Amino acid sequence: MAQPELNNEGTSRVEVALLSVIFITAGILNFGLLLVLWRRRKQLSRMHVFVFHLSVADLVVVFFQVCPQLMWHITDRFVGPDALCRAVKYLQVVGMFASTYMIVAMTVDRYQAICHPMVTFQRHRARWNVAVCAAWCVSFLGAIPQVFIFSRVEVSPGVYDCWARFISPWGSKAYVTWTTLVIYVLPVLCVIVCQVRICHAVYSSNFHFKSQQQVGKDEASRRGGSTRSCSGGWVSKARAKTVTMTVVVVLTYIICWTPFFTVQLWSVWDREAPTENATFIILMLLASLNSCANPCIYLMFSVPFPRRLVGMLCRRQYHRRESMQEEASTVSSLFINLKNLSDAKHFPASVTFLATEHGTTYYCNKV
Template sequence: MTETQNGAELCFPQLFNTSCRKLTPPWFEVMLIHILLYSISLLTVALNLLVIISVSHFRQLHTPTNILLLSLAVSDFLVGLLLMPGEILRKTSCWFLGDIVCTLYKYVTAIILASSIGDIVLISVDRYVAICDPLHYTTRITVNRVKFCVCLCWLCSLSYSFLYLKDDLTQTGRYNSCYGECVFVIEYFIGVMDLVLCFIVPVILIVALYLRIFAVAVSQAHAMRSHITAVTLQHSVTPKAKKSELKAARTLGVLVVVFLMCFCPYYSVSLAGDNLVNASAAFYVLFLFYSNSCLNPVIYAFFYPWFRKSVKLIVTLQILQPGSSETNML
């Protein structure tokens, strides 16, 4: 690296030999990128905050499925609040926050991504039981059990991320080649383990569950169209209830498909490595993955009338009225 005049292109001009270079693209391009990316980040925070307030405030929405959506919304909220701004800073300018904050940022990133994957798996399991074993759904999938599973999911994410980044936590900044950068370097064995636990196993499980859900849903839809009374009596579920569960499965199926569409390119780039994928492409693929956190509330708005109603009540501040938590949302 050659020295620049007066250190004008260095992150830390006083450290000529160890400072990273500043990125110096045209100012208009920098401004446009920052406005676009920070707008997505702000929108992600706002939309997921609406989901969090909706499910938390209205008592009628305290269902097992919605508790899982609440956990996913918390993950998505943190993506917009912490991960997106951190990634913008890390990729488009110098890292001025130091090695300790860099390491904590990596740790928080791993926790949030692992919990998001866990939530999607739990949502798939919830729909599997609702569609494939409706007779025992209310006894097997209770609010308390779902809350326990959500807490366990976050606890496992905390533990897994600690094991995943324990060397970084004890030796902060060991992979940084100069002052002013925050790099993610994963050792081969840990990378393989992460690939299996956070990509291959969850994807296989999610796809298998939804293939089974699809098969049973088609069978149930055929039964309803044919007015088979025996099937209805056997499962003790009315056609209306079945239709409601099928609609919920379809909605959450869209959620899972969108997640996989954003999730798979991220791990594909990770598998390809730096030699096959340039830094710009890797950054935009990562931001595509993060943008999934913004898309989830949009999916709720399209498919869930209760979400549209709750947003209206929140925006008009009607939730501040006494007894608003008992509002009929369904």
């Protein structure tokens, strides 16, 4: 991907500030989400597995796209050897591929769960998630051209930078158009088709279920008896919730990445494109906001996440409070047993029992 040079100092400061905020926010949110999901890795559902790998992909974007871009604008030139230049450019596109195709895999999985539930139910639990592995394989393979296109070149006498070398005059147009198709256009078309079919299936199943339920009620009222209904056609609330979350993730991806790919295509197909315009540059940076939005979407649809994160970060105090409650429960049980023995007159009259239960002190005197 081409990188426009900035001559406006004010625009450069805005860009550095925006990249810094995105880097810190996305890093904290995705790292916190990974910690919570990793601690519950033995209990993760299929949807949580996709969220986990999507968070990993977002961290790749944060550390290998946002961070190098930030350092690039601070130093004005790429600082590092040729191998580092090629590695950074390769991992930048790996993150873009992974973020996109993890969303595709998530959407296809929801499509199978809603539109073909029996096939999903009969499928044995595999050790590896095939859709996740396929998404990562596509990401690592699709980014290979970056290694051969970008290198450390001398842009002026004694000045080196990490730049791309394309075959003139069609090389850059072909490459940017190809990446736009495989990273943005085709995946977006795929998820839109899946989401339309999912929404149609949800609406049809719920409408059919309500119709059957109403027919059953009418028939029962005519017979004067009770009605029974089967909920096999009804889409559960939990499954509908994951579908809604997937829709929000897809819409957020489209909103964040559409300006980026539009600007990229414009810059290579139009020689008079305002590549150094402030608006032009800021629109290219907004794509990184997707890495901040994904964990926020999961947070919005998962109520226990904040409590788990806070409890994990403060686990020492949590375990201490838990041990105190366990100790109080033990003392409470001892108090109850001793009180029962006292009522059974197994102890002399002079015995006094004292126990503490949930902060309250109890005295039991044998009369």
